[in-house]
Amino acid sequence: MVEIDPADNTAPPAGGKRFAPLWEPPPAPTRGRPARVNRTQIVDAAVAIADERGLDAVSMRSVARALGVGTMTLYSHVPSRDHLIDAMIDRAYADFALPDPDLPWRTALETYARGYFSLLRSHSWLLTVNTWRMPLAPHVFDADEAAFRILVDTGLTANQVVETIGIVRQAVSGFARAAAAEIADERDQGTDYEAYWSAQTDFWENTFDPARYPTMTRLWTMGAFDDAATPFDLRIGALLDTIELLIERAGGSGTAVPSFDECVRMSGPDPAGCADVDTADA
Incomplete structure (x- = not known):
């Protein structure tokens, strides 16, 4: 208690x-x-x-x-x-290993995601924290700054930058939550991930009906599940591919996010005044 x-x-x-x-x-x-x-x-x-x-x-x-x-x-x-x-x-x-600012956006975003995954694996209690009310703290801000910096000049709009980072974080936290749950089951049941699935052979041979689940059968036949992510892997290649398509589609056609110097020049020393900057000629 x-x-x-x-x-x-x-x-x-x-x-x-x-x-x-x-x-x-x-x-x-x-x-x-x-x-x-x-x-x-x-x-x-x-x-x-x-x-x-x-x-x-x-x-x-x-x-x-x-x-x-x-x-x-x-x-x-x-x-x-x-x-x-x-x-x-x-x-x-403070333990968050942040990406080098000079990395290409895709490499940097994958590095950020893996750093976040490692952070949540090391401090799994962070998964119980309300991410909508994070403390206004320097190391939290450092992580946010590093994340937004990755995409801010890719041609995405300001809203797309924030939304995309949010999606990446949610994907990573989902993998981390699955890993934490697996650790708990291993501790409580005394069986690790590989042993658990190895013990299910009888189900696949005598209970599973391929005709009822034709899509799963087709994917299994092609070996799709052989390389599927386990709770201890972070597989976000498909997500990065999707983000890359989003950036290519933007092609610089959206409203560019003004530079910090533009924000200061147009709105004074308060970066929050960036919203007042006219970006039509940016």
């Missing part, structure tokens, strides 16, 4: 105050006895718990226990469980 501290459920501060410590962690106290733990140790301990037992196992009390300190010791560094989870996500995203 997960232990929950009442203070863990404290509503986070409104506005940017919730995320400010992710960008500029508060300085360590200069008075009194030296702190027994610091913010980095607290976040790392919480990530370790989540990696081993899932996000539900993380509470201020469980982290304090792992560090061998009292629960109240944590609150001088992390005000609540919500703040702690924000910091955990940002810490996990």
Whole structure:
């Protein structure tokens, strides 16, 4: 049973105050006895718990226990469980191996996808995080910037860039979720992926009816399932092919996304003003 501290459920501060410590962690106290733990140790301990037992196992009390300190010791560094989870996500995203900006878009996008898959495999608890409410955190922003940069100058519209990256992320998270489920089944059932399917020979020989499933039979005859992705593979070649066709069809005919310099020149230092730039001559 997960232990929950009442203070863990404290509503986070409104506005940017919730995320400010992710960008500029508060300085360590200069008075009194030296702190027994610091913010980095607290976040790392919480990530370790989540990696081993899932996000539900993380509470201020469980982290304090792992560090061998009292629960109240944590609150001088992390005000609540919500703040702690924000910091955990940002810490996990620091492990995201991002593509080189100079790579061709297709190579870069595949590198990004594989990096994301590796991230979700290493920190599978990220699959339980609401991706529509990700913390406004530097390493999360670094990953977003790297992803959008891959496609922003390919001729796709701004909306297509954002939507396409979203589709890639959803595809990758689906593979990662399948891998996590397979690991759980292997642990609970004591049978790995290969052994499970090898044990199903009797079904294919005596139960499966090819006439009822002619399409599957045709594909099987051609060996299509021999090379199909397993839960531990990331096969996104077909998706990349589709994106390539989308880019070719765009052919630069869409509304170009203005450069950063154009945004600054036309709208001042606030990049959000990019929407006001007239791109008719871009």
